[in-house]
Amino acid sequence: MDGASARESAMQRDFTTLYVDHHSWLQNWLYRRMRCRSDAADLAQDTFLRLFRTSNSPLAADLRQPRAYLATVAKRLMLNLHRRRSVEEAWLQTLAEYAEQTGLSVEERCLIHEALQAVDSMLHGLPPIVRRAFLLSQLEGHTYSEIAQMLNVTVRTVQRYLTQAMEQCMLLAMTDAL
Structure with missing residues (x-):
């Protein structure tokens, strides 16, 4: 076995150890916050999947407090889930009202x-x-100078942020057109 294979094998063992030792704890931790077993199970899996996919993430052998690290990653995923659901709910409500009209x-x-x-x-x-600047502009209708004040940046920086967001929108539109 060469050095790279040995390192990869050790990383897999470390990841397996981390998963076995902490998956149940993380799922229960998420359940206590979300009160939904399926969401807790999904987010626990997503947390470990995110760690597995991230090549520079510390694994079991490198973590001093693995549960704190896992909880931090899981909190971010939980916030993303709530954000997506609230956006979806708001749009569905708007869409339902629009559909009636x-x-x-x-x-x-x-x-x-x-x-x-x-x-x-x-x-x-x-x-x-960048996302916040884009939403302030497109959804709330704030001017560049208002956004600059809110974000404590220059108007030129706001322009760069919105250009970056618009480029992403264009990429999305081009991808959908293909």
């Missing part, structure tokens, strides 16, 4: 819902401050 078909509503999910995924891929 315009008579949208079920298919049209599904297409709009898919587009909103794609935009939400795109926004999630942006750095948090």
